[in-house]
Amino acid sequence: MRALLWNCRGAGKPSFAPAFRRLVQLHKPEICVLFETRLSGQNLQKARAAIPRSWGFYAVESQGLSGGIIVTWVQGDYQIDVFNVCKQEVILVISEDNRSPWVLAAVYASTDYRVRRRLWAEASQLITQGYPMLVAGDFNCITDPQEKMGGRAFTYKREIREFQDFIASNGLIDLEFSGPTFTWCNNQQGQTRVWERLDRVYATAGWAQCFFDYHVRHLPRIASDHCPLLVSTDAAVSFHSPFRFEKFWTCYPRSWEIVREAWNVPVRGDAMYRVSRRLELTKRRLRRWNREEVGNIFRRIEESEEAIAGLQAQEALGGSLVEEEMGELRSLLSLHDSLLRQQEIFWRQKSRVQWIQEGNRNTRFFHQSAVIRRHRNRIRVIRDEDGQLVEDPDLIRRVRRVSSGPDGLSRWVLGAQGVL
Template sequence: METKLSSINRKEIDYLIGSEWEFFHYPAVGISGGILVMWNSKMVSFNVLEATSQVVIGNLLVPSLGTWRIATVYGSRCCKERSELWKQLEKHLINDIPSIIGGDFNCIINKEDKRGGKRFLFSKGPREMKGFMMNADFHDIGFVGTRFTWCNNKEGNSRIWERLDRCLANSIAIQKIPVSVTRHLMRLASDHCPIVLKMDEKVQFKSKNIIFEDTWRSYPASKSIVFHSWNKDSGDEAVILQRKLNRTLKALFFWNKNKCRNLNALKEKLKQEILELQNKEALGVNWSGDDLVALRSKVHELNVTLKRLSTWWNQRAKVRWHEEGDTNSNLFHCYATARRTVNIINQIRDELNNVYDEDEQIERVFTSFFGKKWKHRDFITSDWPVVFYSQKISEEDITILSADFSVLELQNSVFQQDKNKSPGLDGVTYSFYKS
């Protein structure tokens, strides 16, 4: 199953590169199982840490993304030898560095990864691979393209397909590249599909709605902005509320953009300043009462910033069991990133079983499907069943249902809702109304 470099000619490599391999280049080529690795030394640098018969591990320096730990795998077919692979990976792939593993693992972890041949069993090999992924915090990125990456190229009932090649990433890497996509290309000179991980996959959001941020409530200035923006309109009551909301959200958005600092950058700056003041206090050199006041002020500001960061992540994670004031931990960062990743549609299959992965094609498939589903239909309005008098609602119920809404009923309805829920598409959550 190993692909030799001599078996791939220049035209085939150029065809594979195409527009997909934006930061790869032909002269620097390495082969690892079914994955073709081409680093452009002018754009990135790769430093090898360890190289064995099953894996090449090194640091990849990308100017726009920093340092990454990369491992290209060609796993042994022997389960016992693959155990050494998991030990090597656990040794070098630590949790605090964004890491990616890609290549031919020669192992599948569920029955959906195989078609044909013997029935899949969750034996020692799959258990060890699954255990490594759980212990080292690695996750399957998913893929676009054909389902299986390897075929034994036999005929009839002896033909077997398996997904032996894949890309795994840890939580830090997924947070940095939440919209990354692994593409399975066509098989040409090998029985494996080349796999391409696009770290710079772009997602275009056409909606320009401004979403109300819960963190805005913690700034005293936001109340004044809402007050002045809200008390300007007069006129038609049918549209006055929408005008108020739009103007208020825009005022809050541009105030936050121009006046509020980046919370993550502010957190790191405050931590550095607090550390310097504490070191100065420990040395006792030129320490004054003003320094003590400044230290207490910085600590208070850091606590406020951490609380705002927790609120920001909580709004995106949308976990109902997260209580206000819980620790702003990596767990909720992963929840928020996972939600954003799940909400992205990379490919879709239409009614004729054709697969599309371009944004315009996906939009066209959705429009066509729901256009047919909700098209105008003629229906008969006569000869409906007769409703007997006993089935009609009472006069008392009619009076209650026909009565105008009271302010108390509206207030109870609003305050019973979750603060991060939005009743419409205008981006205004119930948190705004409650405030």
């Protein structure tokens, strides 16, 4: 699914209609959200008449020449419900056949930070309900100096701290993107020209886990001083991960024996060949051992919890367990504790976070960090040999195959934030 969010700065001006039609024809979004439409009354009815009748439509009227939101969507194998609106956001619940419902909070934040506080509070209240949620649109605020160029020097004002607190307190992930860093420009000339990243896409950890292959693009500024945002939920290309030694394997004495045995296998050849051959042998044996003996630690945790719950329920009903059952319960509790430690080591290694001491259990934090890294490591856009941008997954795989090597892929990759 693709969603287009755009502060169009007036949907009634002559330049809007052709620019919007071009965006829809080129990117084929299923959902379009337009901010600052500056439409109400009959003008809003004219805008509705210009949109295909088969499309869904919802609008928040502007107040004079300011504000206004339009949401329109293609009717398809999903359902979209608008269940809460205010001047600064529209909340959409998107239900698809093959996944749980998720929420899109389309944000058009006020330029007055005191009014924005109401938005932060309303959005926070919804986020705490635990829905997989995307919070996207024009926030009219930045978070750090790198998100501004030109104009007055950046200062940490109260409004910025409040925005940062909103992001941090809700555990929102600032999704990686391709395209221009700055999404807004005042279009002035010389030293008075200012660029800022006002438009952005945030996600909860639950949404990020549901949509591993997302892609966010900042499209060129046309017919507005804001970039349109294009969010795709299934656009990235994934590849098989290379072998990595899992740190939690060291919890098993057998892992040390496997490495020692593989390294002591006689190998003929020069020194580099012997090292390479033994590394390959070690890798194969560790993979087989992990598959056949260690297994999926997450599934084992669930199975041990079910077994523990069964014995404890039996104890509650029968009054006591026989000695053999008590021994089994103690073994299960010990195994469960060991598996939890292995799980934390696993997520700690994936997240590459070193500043939390080992032993302080914070699996949710490590898992969220790993999700962010996985998203950032995906290839979404590259350049081909003709210098053209390639986004089609099949073409990216083809370019990757022919370009791998010491001086291959590096010359094809687009050197822009969020691309690779």
